[in-house]
Amino acid sequence: xxxRPVYMDNAAATRLDERVLEAMKPYFFDIYAVATSEFAYSxxxxxxxxxxxxxxxxxxxxxxxxEEFIFTSGSTESSNIALKGVALALGNKKGKHIIVSKIEDxxxxxxxxxxxxxxxxxxxxxxxxxxFVDLDKLRDSITDETILVSIQHANQExxxxxxxEDIGRICREKGVxxxxxxxxxxxxxxxxVKKIPVDLVTLSAHxxxxxxxxxxxYIRQGTQIxxxxxxxxxxxxxxxxxxxxxxxxxxxxxxxLVTPEETERLQAMRDRIIDRMIAEIPNSTLNGHRxxxxxxxxxITFHFVEGESITLHLDMHGIAVSTxxxxxxxxxxxxxxxxxxxxxxxxxxxxxxxxxxxxxxxxDVDAVVQTLAEVVQELRSISPLGKEK
Amino acid sequence: MRFPYSETxxxxxxxxxxxxxxxxxxxxxxEGSPACGDMVSVYISVDPNTNKLTDIKFxxxxxxxxxxxxSIITELAKGKTLDEAKKITWKDASEALGGLPKIKAHCxxxxxxxxxxxIENYEERHGMVRDRKPTTVxxxxxxxxxxxxxxxxxxxxxxxxxxDIEVNDGAVRVVVDLPADNQFASAIxxxxxxxxxxxxxxxxxxxxxxx
Numbered sequence: 311x312x313x314r315p316v317y318m319d320n321a322a323a324t325r326l327d328e329r330v331l332e333a334m335k336p337y338f339f340d341i342y343a344v345a346t347s348e349f350a351y352s353x354x355x356x357x358x359x360x361x362x363x364x365x366x367x368x369x370x371x372x373x374x375x376x377e378e379f380i381f382t383s384g385s386t387e388s389s390n391i392a393l394k395g396v397a398l399a400l401g402n403k404k405g406k407h408i409i410v411s412k413i414e415d416x417x418x419x420x421x422x423x424x425x426x427x428x429x430x431x432x433x434x435x436x437x438x439x440x441x442f443v444d445l446d447k448l449r450d451s452i453t454d455e456t457i458l459v460s461i462q463h464a465n466q467e468x469x470x471x472x473x474x475e476d477i478g479r480i481c482r483e484k485g486v487x488x489x490x491x492x493x494x495x496x497x498x499x500x501x502x503v504k505k506i507p508v509d510l511v512t513l514s515a516h517x518x519x520x521x522x523x524x525x526x527x528y529i530r531q532g533t534q535i536x537x538x539x540x541x542x543x544x545x546x547x548x549x550x551x552x553x554x555x556x557x558x559x560x561x562x563x564x565x566x567l568v569t570p571e572e573t574e575r576l577q578a579m580r581d582r583i584i585d586r587m588i589a590e591i592p593n594s595t596l597n598g599h600r601x602x603x604x605x606x607x608x609x610i611t612f613h614f615v616e617g618e619s620i621t622l623h624l625d626m627h628g629i630a631v632s633t634x635x636x637x638x639x640x641x642x643x644x645x646x647x648x649x650x651x652x653x654x655x656x657x658x659x660x661x662x663x664x665x666x667x668x669x670x671x672x673x674d675v676d677a678v679v680q681t682l683a684e685v686v687q688e689l690r691s692i693s694p695l696g697k698e699k
Numbered sequence: 700m701r702f703p704y705s706e707t708x709x710x711x712x713x714x715x716x717x718x719x720x721x722x723x724x725x726x727x728x729x730e731g732s733p734a735c736g737d738m739v740s741v742y743i744s745v746d747p748n749t750n751k752l753t754d755i756k757f758x759x760x761x762x763x764x765x766x767x768x769x770s771i772i773t774e775l776a777k778g779k780t781l782d783e784a785k786k787i788t789w790k791d792a793s794e795a796l797g798g799l800p801k802i803k804a805h806c807x808x809x810x811x812x813x814x815x816x817x818i819e820n821y822e823e824r825h826g827m828v829r830d831r832k833p834t835t836v837x838x839x840x841x842x843x844x845x846x847x848x849x850x851x852x853x854x855x856x857x858x859x860x861x862x863d864i865e866v867n868d869g870a871v872r873v874v875v876d877l878p879a880d881n882q883f884a885s886a887i888x889x890x891x892x893x894x895x896x897x898x899x900x901x902x903x904x905x906x907x908x909x910x
Contacts (some may be wrong), residue, residue, distance in 0.1 A: 618763060
């Protein structure tokens with residue numbers, strides 16, 4: 311037991327890195343103008359420069375040109391722009407069909423449902439027991455009416471990394487736009503748009519110790535997409551709204567601070583937590599693929615117990631994690647991801663997600679394994695399920 | 700530290716009372732909700748001379764509200780007569796716990812149901828039940844009073860969400876005054892089916908939404 315809190319919910323939000331805050335500070339107190347004011351006064355020029363530098367750095371991290379990257383308020387908005395913007399541009403011109411996977415995160419899923427109500431046809435592709443989209447099924451689902459395929463780079467809950475290179479190739483062959491939500495991969499898992507045929511990529515700073523409220527959308531040159539947020543002419547006239555300069559600067563700094571060494575360190579924690587939990591806690595099942603998964607994500611179901619009870623007990627020990635249990639969700643539905651990979655209520659009920667970040671240590675991992683083993687044992691002792699006859 | 704539950708809920712969650720099984724229990728019941736996935740078992744011992752609950756135990760496969768409610772009802776019911784214990788409501792349990800979040804109402808109703816079902820189980824086994832009556836619209840409505848609306852923490856009947864009930868030769872149709880894409884629609888539907896299906900003469904339950 312550690313005498314400090316352990317935060318292992320870095321997929322939901324991360325602690326801001328002080329260096330990111332330092333980089334952002336001048337744009338709150340000294341250069342607080344927006345880039346739009348560049349022809350009015352010199353602070354505007356400095357704001358414009360800061361925005362351009364941040365944009366260049368972020369675009370470069372994807373292998374993109376600066377003109378192909380727009381800032382947004384986060385990944386929710388980015389995915390909304392991608393789906394609704396493409397539907398608006400091509401829905402009446404090319405066709406009214408889009409394809410998404412069943413285990414997409416809510417921005418893609420709920421944007422799809424809204425488009426469905428507007429008269430578009432949506433195919434929700436099944437995934438296999440690890441969470442992978444079947445490439446043949448994808449190919450067969452694309453019709454002359456299809457305008458967009460949206461399949462995530464990696465899953466927000468079970469961490470499975472899709473084969474987006476092949477998915478992109480299929481979309482390219484068929485002449486269909488391809489959007490991927492890279493909220494949880496960028497920049498820890500490489501995604502080079504020069505090599506991968508992808509047209510739109512959703513990004514966010516909140517998963518990498520950057521500020522909340524800033525994200526990005528990569529839009530490949532020539533992609534047909536309509537403006538979704540209307541107002542001024544910011545972001546190449548693709549997304550109106552005052553530029554969030556401190557956010558943009560913080561996002562670029564956060565990306566710069568992510569190193570391959572750090573990602574390896576997170577992966578070592580992931581591997582240790584998975585191996586120890588599965589070996590030491592009976593009746594536990596890994597959700598998602600064992601190694602084709604996010605380096606910072608582990609997701610395990612502890613059978614015969616309920617996830618919210620686990621998280622509350624852990625919270626009393628100062629440990630923060632997340633669960634796919636219906637009792638925890640605001641809609642009282644179990645995780646659609648666990649159902650998507652063929653799991654039932656029982657599997658969603660006791661699923662716990664651990665996501666690592668810069669401030670976690672191996673010591674945290676061992677403390678969490680030990681506390682969790684105790685909590686699960688305690689809850690199982692009061693559960694009517696799983697008892698030896 | 701701050702928690703989304705009252706001190707009493709946390710106390711019962713951390714140290715649930717009367718946990719376990721009673722071997723050769725006089726009455727027992729398992730209540731489960733596929734919507735939430737929670738499950739509760741309740742075991743009772745009854746003194747046949749006084750009709751009082753001499754012992755009661757529970758087990759829970761559920762969230763904090765479920766565990767805490769299971770624990771509190773065992774305390775509320777112990778020593779009471781069967782008729783007194785049957786009258787314990789979800790509201791009594793919730794008040795004894797210092798209140799529960801609205802959205803958690805349906806998780807905790809389960810434990811209260813468990814107690815009633817265990818008593819009914821005892822009464823059935825001891826010939827205390829009158830003849831089985833056919834299911835009517837009124838029976839269905841009574842059962843729907845145990846399905847919670849997660850928006851308000853009150854039941855569907857009280858919150859006027861039941862638009863229509865039809866009972867026709869074992870087929871029950873319930874129309875709920877909510878759009879089908881309401882965030883709770885699927886949870887509510889599962890719970891209605893789970894409450895109506897066990898009625899002895901019900902063969903089919905259809906739940907419809909108004910939009």
